[in-house]
Amino acid sequence: MRIYEGKGELSFHDGDVFHVVDTLFNGVVGSWFVYRLGRNNQEIQKGSIPNKSRADELAAEQRLENRSKKSTSGADDLAITETVGSSRRSNFFRRRRSARRSKSLCRENWEDILFGELGNSKFQAYERVTLRHPTFVRPVIFFGPLADIAREKLLRDYPDKFECPQSTANDATAKNSKLNNSGIVRLSAIKEIIERGKHALLDITPSAVDRLNYAQFYPIVIFMRVENKSIVKELRNRSSTKNTVHRSSRKLFEQSIKLEKVWHHVFTSSITLTSGGDLWYKKLGEIIDKQQTQMVWMSEFKPDESISDDFLFPMNSVSRLSYASSPESDLDVSMNDAKFD
Known part of the structure; x- marks a missing residue:
């Protein structure tokens, strides 16, 4: 969300x-005088902001605007689906294929999940925070x-330090009843890993990071930036294992650019x-190691609702349709694998 300034x-x-x-x-009631804090928590800019x-009010208006855009987009998608479904085709198999796709999550749906949830945060416009270890x-x-x-x-090199609640390769987590093949993870599963004194290593969407912060788990979020797709291809070829899924270097590069543009505010650090x-x-x-020992801006208050059973979507599930459609990728995923019930 962005708050646009008044005069x-x-x-x-x-x-x-x-x-x-x-x-x-x-x-005058309506504005606060503030200092903006920089990366090192130093006062870098002064001015006024809405109280x-x-x-x-501004946040509520933005949420309504986002919902209106989604509603309009959904209506357009429905109209297109109905038009395609009602048109006459001579080929029976093409009709069956079209019918399946009308119920499937297409690439645009996944893109909405990944990049379109900025206006759905559980946070209020402002939050009182304190700097703590x-x-x-x-x-x-x-x-x-x-x-x-x-x-x-x-996970391979430091099993005593990291654990993934989404990985069935880890014996400790494979026995956890909260696991399933979808990769969706509950907050309670993450909490169990934290209580064992390990970093929960997560594959989740950027919007799920916002939920983690709301739940006051305050994750370390590192963005890995690249200059071009050639570097992506070189590094993946060098570092891949037999378990690594082959993915399009171009798609990965393009997605990383978009991620940084839309979700940079959730990153706690980045490397090139x-x-x-x-x-x-x-x-x-x-x-x-450094960020684990650093002080973090934490909320002064606990969340208003019980969120232990909240669940987070995996990034890989959101991305796989884009990768599968690329001629550069060896990944083959059926459009019929992901459906709305």
Whole structure:
């Protein structure tokens, strides 16, 4: 969500932190005088922002606008489906194929799940936070073209430090009744790993990161940036294992660009991947260790609702249709595998 400034007011985005010094700016109700805090929690900019009441109104307007856009898009999709379904075709098999697709999650549906949930956050417009050291082992999430390989390597090399609630390859988690083949994970499963003193290594969508923050798990989120698709292809060829799914370098590169543009506010750190070695893997470990010991902006209050049974969607499920449709990929996924019931 972005709050657009009024006359003379600052604009800001999700994740920005402010130090409020005057809640009655210029003696008028409606604006706060604040200092914006930078990466090192230093005051870097001063100005006024809408007070809580005005910010809540602006946030509500944005949510309504987003829902309206989704509703309009859904109506258009339905009209297209009905037109296709009602048109006469001489080929029986083409009709069957079309009917199946009308019930399936097409690539655009997956893209909506991945990139279109910015307006559905459970957070209010503003949240009171304090800077504290985490008293628990924080979950770890990777985004970028080598995210799956990074998870594989950490689980293989450091099983005493990392555990994935979505991986049936891990004996400890395979016995967990909360696991299923879909890769969907419940917050309660993540909490169990944290209680065992390990980092929960997660494959989830960016919008699910927002849910984790709302649940006050405060994950370490590392974005792996690349300059071009050639580097993606080189690094994946060098680091892939027999369990690594073959994916289109071009699709992975394009998705990473879009992820950074839309969801950069959920990243807690980033690294740039370069050709010529596995230094990126060592750097990941250093970042995780450093961020685990750093202070984190945490909410002063507990969530208003019980969220232990909330579930998070895996990034791989969202991405697989795009990869499967690419001639550069060896992955073959039927459109009939993912359906709305």
